[in-house]
Amino acid sequence: MGRYRVGLETRERILVATRDLLGEVGIEGVTLKAITDRAGVGAGSFYNLFETKEQAVLEVVREAIAAVDPDPSGVGRESLADLVEAFVRFITGEASGIARIYLQLAASGLTDERMARRVLRSHRRRVERFRDAIAREHPGTGAEEAEARAEAILAALTGFAITWFIDPRFDFAAHAARLLQPR
Amino acid sequence: MGRYRVGLETRERILVATRDLLGEVGIEGVTLKAITDRAGVGAGSFYNLFETKEQAVLEVVREAIAAVDPDPSGVGRESLADLVEAFVRFITGEASGIARIYLQLAASGLTDERMARRVLRSHRRRVERFRDAIAREHPGTGAEEAEARAEAILAALTGFAITWFIDPRFDFAAHAARLLQPR
DNA sequence: TTCATCTTGTAGTATCCACTCAAGGTAACG
DNA sequence: CGTTACCTTGAGTGGATACTACAAGATGAA
Numbered sequence: 001m002g003r004y005r006v007g008l009e010t011r012e013r014i015l016v017a018t019r020d021l022l023g024e025v026g027i028e029g030v031t032l033k034a035i036t037d038r039a040g041v042g043a044g045s046f047y048n049l050f051e052t053k054e055q056a057v058l059e060v061v062r063e064a065i066a067a068v069d070p071d072p073s074g075v076g077r078e079s080l081a082d083l084v085e086a087f088v089r090f091i092t093g094e095a096s097g098i099a100r101i102y103l104q105l106a107a108s109g110l111t112d113e114r115m116a117r118r119v120l121r122s123h124r125r126r127v128e129r130f131r132d133a134i135a136r137e138h139p140g141t142g143a144e145e146a147e148a149r150a151e152a153i154l155a156a157l158t159g160f161a162i163t164w165f166i167d168p169r170f171d172f173a174a175h176a177a178r179l180l181q182p183r
Numbered sequence: 184m185g186r187y188r189v190g191l192e193t194r195e196r197i198l199v200a201t202r203d204l205l206g207e208v209g210i211e212g213v214t215l216k217a218i219t220d221r222a223g224v225g226a227g228s229f230y231n232l233f234e235t236k237e238q239a240v241l242e243v244v245r246e247a248i249a250a251v252d253p254d255p256s257g258v259g260r261e262s263l264a265d266l267v268e269a270f271v272r273f274i275t276g277e278a279s280g281i282a283r284i285y286l287q288l289a290a291s292g293l294t295d296e297r298m299a300r301r302v303l304r305s306h307r308r309r310v311e312r313f314r315d316a317i318a319r320e321h322p323g324t325g326a327e328e329a330e331a332r333a334e335a336i337l338a339a340l341t342g343f344a345i346t347w348f349i350d351p352r353f354d355f356a357a358h359a360a361r362l363l364q365p366r
Numbered sequence: 367t368t369c370a371t372c373t374t375g376t377a378g379t380a381t382c383c384a385c386t387c388a389a390g391g392t393a394a395c396g
Numbered sequence: 397c398g399t400t401a402c403c404t405t406g407a408g409t410g411g412a413t414a415c416t417a418c419a420a421g422a423t424g425a426a
Contacts, residue, residue, distance in 0.1 A: 004372055004423055026294035028211075032414060042375040043415075049373090053414065100293050106345050107290035108283075111209065120349050151358060155342025156335055163306065163338060166292045166299045175334060187393055187402055215384055225405045226385075232403090236384065 011049045013039045019060045023097025026104055030057060061115065064101040065122050070129070080133040081180055084157065088176050091161045103162060127151055153179050194232045197222045202243045206280025210287055213240065244288065247281040248273060263316040264363055267340065271359045274344045283348060289341075310334055336362050 003011075017039035021030045032053050036046050050056045070078075070086040091099045106123075110116040130150035135141055141149075156179055164172040186194075200222035204213045215236050219229050233239045249255065251273045253265035274282045292302035313333035318324055324332075339362055347355040 002371075006423075007373060010373080024294065026291060028291070029294060031412080033412090041373095044376075044417090045374055047415065104290050104293055106349065108287035110349060111211075116349060123346065123349065148358065148361060151343075151346065152339055152361065155346060155358070156339040158342035158345060159338025159340070160334075162289065162293070162341060163334070166289075166303050166306070175331065175338070178331060178335065185394095185401075189393070190403060193403080214382085216382095227387080227406075228404050230385065 007049060010039070010041055010045055014041065014046060014049065014056060015060060018056050019063070019101075020097060022057065022060055022064075022101045022104075027057065027061075027101070058115070061101060061105060062118070064098045064105070065115075065118055067095060067098045068102050068122055069125060075129065076132070078129070078133055080130065080137060080153075083130055083133055084153070084176050084180060087157050087161075088173050091164065092172060099161065100165060103158070103165065106158070107162070123154075126154060130154055190232060193222070193224055193228055197224065197229060197232065197239060198243055198246070201239045202247075202281065205240065205243060205284050206278075210240070210284050240284070241288075244281055244285050247278040248285070250278065251276065259315065261312070261316055263313065263320060263336075266313055266316055267336070267359055267363060270340050270344075271356050274347065275355055282344070286341075286344060286348065306337075310337060313337060 014035060017035050018030065021034055021038060025034070030053075032043060032046065035053070035056065036043055039046075046053075046056075068090065070083060070090070074082060105115070106119055110119065127147065127150045130153060131143075131147045134146040134149055135143070138146075157176060160170075160172055160175050164170045197218060200218050201213065204217055204221060208217075213236075215226060215229065218236070218239070219226055222229075229236075229239075251269045253269045254261040273285075276282075288298065289302050292299040310330065310333045313336060314326075314330045317329040317332055318326070321329075340359060343353075343355050343358050347353045
């Protein structure tokens with residue numbers, strides 16, 4: 001089915017509206033009316049461009065999962081501190097709406113098998129990057145030990161992120177920085 | 184409002200039905216009709232005994248958490264290991280279906296103000312218990328230091344729980360145990 | 367300009383949901 | 397037994413939801 005230019009533009013507006021709403025009201029809270037109101041289109045337009053509401057939501061969610069991966073340009077050289085800092089920036093920076101979507105999904109949304117696999121894959125990739133950074137900085141560390149530390153740091157960062165979203169007074173950066181110091 | 188014995192029995196049947204359903208179909212699948220059908224009561228009975236559906240769900244979750252509490256009476260002798268173990272039991276034990284619901288509810292605090300306040304309050308209480316246990320075991324630790332460690336351990340446990348739900352092969356108990364050892 | 371094709375808004379439809387209400391039934395107690 | 401409270405039923409209410417039908421308008425290739 002060929003698309004006119006106006007159609008593709010409308011599609012983009014709908015996706016932007018969906019992304020914003022997902023961050024604000026959560027996956028459960030997103031209704032068709034909310035999307036179409038915010039995008040400034042009628043329901044007919046929406047269904048001309050998407051099969052179902054779920055299709056639009058999944059398209060945004062896929063983006064969110066991909067966005068969690070830190071900038072790939074540093075692979076192989078980045079330090080653990082770089083990775084932690086990138087995570088903090090991702091959560092507290094401009095993309096925090098996307099981050100919120102990802103956390104919701106990871107913590108609760110995974111009834112969908114394919115999405116669960118996608119999230120797991122991205123988690124694995126992240127653990128590997130953290131693990132490699134640890135191994136580079138502490139060459140004596142065993143591979144298993146490095147991976148376990150990577151899992152622990154990522155888990156703590158995830159937990160901190162949730163706390164920060166729920167309690168804006170929580171000093172996310174400071175707690176994250178502590179993860180880098182020995183006890 | 185006094186309750187008759189039959190009323191309290193019906194209340195118990197409703198809670199059992201709710202607990203089973205939460206484990207089987209998740210929070211989305213739990214409808215009032217599903218609960219009342221399974222409990223074998225009419226909607227009117229339900230609302231004679233509970234204010235809202237949410238109340239019944241929250242009561243089930245609260246019960247599940249209380250069931251693993253290492254120090255239900257609040258004596259204050261629980262160790263950090265006890266607390267960590269209780270968390271692990273809650274997540275991986277029989278009530279793991281309910282634990283999933285608990286995580287979902289916590290995640291809904293990311294977008295729902297009312298739920299955020301609720302989650303924050305219980306988070307605070309838990310941090311205090313972890314902090315006090317740490318302070319008892321390491322009397323030299325400063326209050327701030329102990330609280331920061333408590334936050335970190337809880338955040339890591341939460342993160343591990345999420346990982347475990349996404350990846351059943353993840354060894355939650357082993358990773359949790361590592362949190363108790365110095366690096 | 368023509369016209370097939372796409373786009374748009376609106377006014378639905380069907381379905382589901384939490385929750386209410388009123389009236390009759392039952393428990394507790396003196 | 398009589399009285400007061402609580403319990404139970406289930407049809408019904410109001411509101412929200414995703415999605416559709418359709419007529420009218422816009423687009424763009426020839």
